[in-house]
Amino acid sequence: MATVHTGELRLHVQRMGPRDGRTPVATVVLVHGLLTDSLASYYFTVAPAFAATGLDVVMYDLRGHGRSERPPSGYTLDHNIDDLEAMLERLGVHGPVHLVGNSYGGTIAFGFAARHPGRTASLTLIESEPATAQWAAKLRGILDRVVRELAHNETDAIAWITANRGHNTARLARGAARLARETTLGRDIPSSRVLTEHQIRAVRCPVLGVYGGDSDLVGTKPMKEALLPDFRSVVVPGHEHSVLVEAAGTVGGHILSLIHSAAGTAPAGAVPAAAVAR
Structure with a gap:
């Protein structure tokens, strides 16, 4: 367990890398959802598989969640994006990162990508949408x-x-x-301050949307298809909002395909056979 001080509060951070000590091919940052969620939803699902394919995996508890500090106020979307920026700075991660966000975590990740398009190599929104x-x-x-x-x-x-x-x-x-x-x-x-259409369009990196087939968020696909120049989506039948935990192998396979394609690398470990659907 590690604690990173952002300058405002302490965040609980976990990091995984390739077990053989080789240099990671890219960094992926995993951002969890609201209230009942924490970094554990990644730690016990997709994070180990991501690290096994050669990725540097960073995951953290949002302010107020898990083992991170719980201030009495300061929970707007901008506060959470600021935390993500500060955490990466403290960890010395300055290059483009692959962002994966589940539910509200995807909204945070999208906000970071809109602020810093040059620092975002790819973006995965699991059951999520822009602000x-x-x-x-x-x-x-x-x-x-x-x-x-x-x-x-x-x-x-x-x-x-x-x-x-x-x-x-x-x-x-x-x-x-x-x-x-x-x-x-x-x-x-x-x-929270929401994004303009211009700010949403500014996200030009590859974006993957992952949805449970029975979720109402499937209905947000047309907006993303219209505004994002490099958007593709996957719908996992028989699941709702908890698709990350319930279908981790399928979801993780799609994300890895996107990341390694965007990074121009071949995964070092086995990737589930699901192909990313456009």
């Missing part, structure tokens, strides 16, 4: 419900989750309730 006015309205509804049902009625909500989703999900929900109750996250994220 638009529609995104902000949707997040406001989701977070209002979290605050109302979890933070202000935690006992009944946790009892229902335990009975219907199990003890591990209930444990994660308790952490989400504390984060929603003790910080301004629920207000900050929906009030």
Whole structure:
């Protein structure tokens, strides 16, 4: 475990590289989602396979999540993009990186790519979308419900989750309730500055969208196809928002194909046979 101080707060960071000590062919940064998520969703799924193919893998807990510091305020999208920038600076990662973001982590990754198109080699959005006015309205509804049902009625909500989703999900929900109750996250994220169409179009690196076939985010594909010059997508049938964890082999194979293609390298290890679909 490593702790990186951004100048404002401490972030919990984990890093994996090729086991044989060879020089990595590229750096991939994995950004997780909101509330119940942490870097563990990558650590126990795709990260080891990525490192085995010759990649330098960086993953971290977002502010307020996992083992990172939890300030009482400062949770806008720009705060999270600033954290990503500062973390890479402290780690000495200055060249273009391959960004992978799950859910809200994809929105952070896209925001970084819009700020720094020259520092983004490729971008994967797993069940995610750029920050638009529609995104902000949707997040406001989701977070209002979290605050109302979890933070202000935690006992009944946790009892229902335990009975219907199990003890591990209930444990994660308790952490989400504390984060929603003790910080301004629920207000900050929906009030974040969103991207203009021009800023979205400025992301010209290869972009991969990965969706569960039963997810409503499949409906965001046309916007990305219209605005992004190098966008391709994969839909994994039979899955919803948790496609990263539920279909890690398939999702990881598509991401590795994109990264190694963009880097112009052949993966050192075996890559699942799924081909990236345009």
